[in-house]
Amino acid sequence: MPMTIRRLSRLLAREYGESHWWPGDTPFEVIVGAILTQNTSWKNVERAISNLKESELLSPAAIARSRISELERAIRPSGFFRQKARNLKSFAEYVQSTYGGHVDRMRRGDVEQLREELLSLPGIGPETADSILLYALGKPSFVVDSYTRRLLGRLKVPHGGRYEDIKRMFEKSLGTDADMYGEMHALIVIHCKNHCIRSPICRGCPLARDCPSYREQKK
DNA sequence: GTCCGGCTGG
DNA sequence: CCAGCTGGAC
Numbered sequence: 001m002p003m004t005i006r007r008l009s010r011l012l013a014r015e016y017g018e019s020h021w022w023p024g025d026t027p028f029e030v031i032v033g034a035i036l037t038q039n040t041s042w043k044n045v046e047r048a049i050s051n052l053k054e055s056e057l058l059s060p061a062a063i064a065r066s067r068i069s070e071l072e073r074a075i076r077p078s079g080f081f082r083q084k085a086r087n088l089k090s091f092a093e094y095v096q097s098t099y100g101g102h103v104d105r106m107r108r109g110d111v112e113q114l115r116e117e118l119l120s121l122p123g124i125g126p127e128t129a130d131s132i133l134l135y136a137l138g139k140p141s142f143v144v145d146s147y148t149r150r151l152l153g154r155l156k157v158p159h160g161g162r163y164e165d166i167k168r169m170f171e172k173s174l175g176t177d178a179d180m181y182g183e184m185h186a187l188i189v190i191h192c193k194n195h196c197i198r199s200p201i202c203r204g205c206p207l208a209r210d211c212p213s214y215r216e217q218k219k
Numbered sequence: 220g221t222c223c224g225g226c227t228g229g
Numbered sequence: 230c231c232a233g234c235t236g237g238a239c
Contacts, residue, residue: 037235038234039223039234039237040224040226040235041227041233041234041235042235044226047226077225078224079224079225080237081223081225082223083223083238087237122237123236127237128236128237145235146234146235147235189235193235
């Protein structure tokens with residue numbers, strides 16, 4: 001049976017249950033995490049966020065008025081610290097000037113327009129924009145990451161290949177519920193960390209029966 | 220395609 | 230020791 005998104009979500013949910021994922025005490029903290037975790041393990045992001053807390057640098061206002069050098073020192077454990085410090089500051093300044101420092105006000109208005117707005121900021125690409133929309137603001141905007149691409153590739157689920165193509169494919173199959181999107185993306189990450197890593201661990205994989213790559217390999 | 224990067228786990 | 234990390238900009 002060819003794998004569909006619907007079937008994939010059912011199999012992963014059965015295997016891993018609910019994840020209740022993306023940590024963060026406030027929406028702004030979730031956004032900071034989304035920027036810091038770019039191509040970086042969450043463990044290192046936790047250190048960086050912990051440093052920001054100790055330095056009282058976890059609000060748009062505080063970051064907007066902080067010095068880049070101060071930010072760099074705090075977020076150094078999360079890697080790419082020079083660009084991420086600049087990007088954090090420009091995001092904080094954007095929240096200050098556009099939303100009066102209130103992240104919650106970002107929820108108003110059209111999702112597509114807000115997405116474009118986020119994409120126009122430095123250091124905010126498609127995945128980070130969608131992570132912010134989904135996990136910080138609760139908007140139904142599906143997140144596509146390298147794990148998602150790898151998994152679809154192994155399962156040989158046909159798709160256009162571009163970010164927006166994959167995003168739309170998931171959104172068509174999953175309805176318009178933000179919680180469903182969040183859960184699905186989380187399940188994909190958990191699954192790929194467990195099994196669908198670069199050199200796959202197919203023993204015990206809940207998708208093996210439906211995975212063309214597994215069947216090829218077994219020959 | 221290449222660069223950015225400290226840190227973790229094997 | 231070194232491969233890889235829930236990417237993005239150029």
